[in-house]
Amino acid sequence: MTNTVTKQILVLPGDGIGPEIMAEALKVLRLAIDKFQLGLELVFDELGGAAIDKYGVPLADDTLAKAKKAHAVLLGAVGGPRWDTLERSIRPERGLLKIRSELGLFGNLRPAILYPQLASASSLKPEVVSGLDILIVRELTGGIYFGPRETKVLDNGERRAQDTLPYSESEIRRIAKVGFEMAMLRNKRLCSVDKANVLESSQLWREIVEQVAKDYPEVELSHMYVDNAAMQLVRAPKQFDVIVTDNMFGDILSDEASMLTGSIGMLPSASLDANGKGMYEPCHGSAPDIAGKGIANPLATILSVSMMLRYTFAQPEAASAIEQAVSDVLDQNLRTADIWLEGMHKVGTREMGDAVVAALAKL
Numbered sequence: 001m002t003n004t005v006t007k008q009i010l011v012l013p014g015d016g017i018g019p020e021i022m023a024e025a026l027k028v029l030r031l032a033i034d035k036f037q038l039g040l041e042l043v044f045d046e047l048g049g050a051a052i053d054k055y056g057v058p059l060a061d062d063t064l065a066k067a068k069k070a071h072a073v074l075l076g077a078v079g080g081p082r083w084d085t086l087e088r089s090i091r092p093e094r095g096l097l098k099i100r101s102e103l104g105l106f107g108n109l110r111p112a113i114l115y116p117q118l119a120s121a122s123s124l125k126p127e128v129v130s131g132l133d134i135l136i137v138r139e140l141t142g143g144i145y146f147g148p149r150e151t152k153v154l155d156n157g158e159r160r161a162q163d164t165l166p167y168s169e170s171e172i173r174r175i176a177k178v179g180f181e182m183a184m185l186r187n188k189r190l191c192s193v194d195k196a197n198v199l200e201s202s203q204l205w206r207e208i209v210e211q212v213a214k215d216y217p218e219v220e221l222s223h224m225y226v227d228n229a230a231m232q233l234v235r236a237p238k239q240f241d242v243i244v245t246d247n248m249f250g251d252i253l254s255d256e257a258s259m260l261t262g263s264i265g266m267l268p269s270a271s272l273d274a275n276g277k278g279m280y281e282p283c284h285g286s287a288p289d290i291a292g293k294g295i296a297n298p299l300a301t302i303l304s305v306s307m308m309l310r311y312t313f314a315q316p317e318a319a320s321a322i323e324q325a326v327s328d329v330l331d332q333n334l335r336t337a338d339i340w341l342e343g344m345h346k347v348g349t350r351e352m353g354d355a356v357v358a359a360l361a362k363l
């Protein structure tokens with residue numbers, strides 16, 4: 001299908017391994033744009049530490065305006081030790097939280113899919129994880145990452161810090177709906193993860209999820225406390241279909257789930273607003289420990305490109321082709337260090353990106 005209208009993607013490479021993995025994802029995206037005549041235009045800017053260095057703030061107003069104008073944002077990762085000692089309000093991560101919030105990207109989809117070729121790279125036994133395909137739906141613009149916080153000095157001179165975890169009914173309702181809608185598209189099972197035995201906000205969460213469930217009688221809803229969910233994810237992860245949970249629980253559980261797939265370098269994400277506009281990024285961070293070494297796994301970012309083409313640009317054919325190309329390079333036994341096993345061919349970031357491009361070109 002030929003698309004004549006040009007839509008914009010704002011590319012924000014970020015920090016650490018961000019620019020390295022983005023370079024590979026962009027090769028794949030550019031080929032997909034040509035091959036499938038997608039009519040997409042790339043614009044570039046900075047977020048996080050790179051933006052602090054260039055503009056003095058982690059998210060410049062002009063960058064935010066570009067993000068609002070674009071149809072989608074493609075992000076590498078932000079943060080790193082160089083900026084860790086800055087005053088908290090201008091740390092790189094604040095830029096990330098702000099862009100998510102300002103764009104209204106409350107629905108974060110984090111699929112944890114085990115490619116069969118990586119069954120032995122998972123931290124769990126192959127029989128426990130083979131065929132794994134779960135989706136974590138994480139609330140992304142509320143909860144403890146956005147609640148009022150403060151550090152104050154008590155009368156005795158000791159400092160006391162607090163963060164708060166607020167959720168309104170409407171915030172819970174809209175993410176619950178995303179969870180149910182996703183379950184309807186999959187195996188119609190939704191597990192809502194909370195800590196309702198302790199937290200007031202989780203009690204409201206559970207109540208609202210139950211209300212929304214009435215609109216989705218076909219979906220089998222269950223509830224699970226987050227501590228048990230963390231345990232069940234490594235005990236028997238295939239019991240889950242879709243998990244819906246709050247911002248911090250989803251952040252933690254998705255990193256845990258990533259290891260079931262072999263590496264956090266395999267986990268893409270989509271962060272969506274109510275109208276399909278999205279920001280796409282790997283679930284991992286800027287990996288300062290391996291930055292600059294050319295060994296980071298670019299597949300999570302490449303798979304995030306695929307999610308972008310599927311969810312924002314409604315190009316399932318191009319999205320599936322990228323997923324197929326990733327599968328093909330794994331069939332060729334190419335592995336970055338994080339998913340490497342004896343007998344496999346170890347490649348760096350660039351070789352992996354080039355291999356995906358070659359595989360996509362052949363399709």
Ligand SMILES: NC(=O)C1=CN([C@@H]2O[C@H](COP(=O)(O)OP(=O)(O)OC[C@H]3O[C@@H](n4cnc5c(N)ncnc54)[C@H](O)[C@@H]3O)[C@@H](O)[C@H]2O)C=CC1
Nearest residue numbers: 077078079080264265284285286287288289290296297338
């Ligand atoms: N969305 C974002 O931009 C995120 C940013 N961060 C930031 O990233 C920085 C580092 O945070 P960490 O807690 O170390 O988490 P991280 O996800 O950057 O790294 C955790 C571990 O996973 C490895 N890893 C991550 N991505 C990889 C990849 N593509 N290929 C191979 N190995 C990979 C790293 O080498 C490291 O050993 C911090 O400044 C943090 O705030 C953390 C998470 C998300």
Ligand SMILES: CC(C)CC(=O)C(=O)O
Nearest residue numbers: 093096097145251283284
């Ligand atoms: C700044 C953090 C909330 C980023 C993160 O860990 C994530 O979104 O996974």
Ligand SMILES: [Mg+2]
Nearest residue numbers: 251252255283
């Ligand atoms: Mg995280």
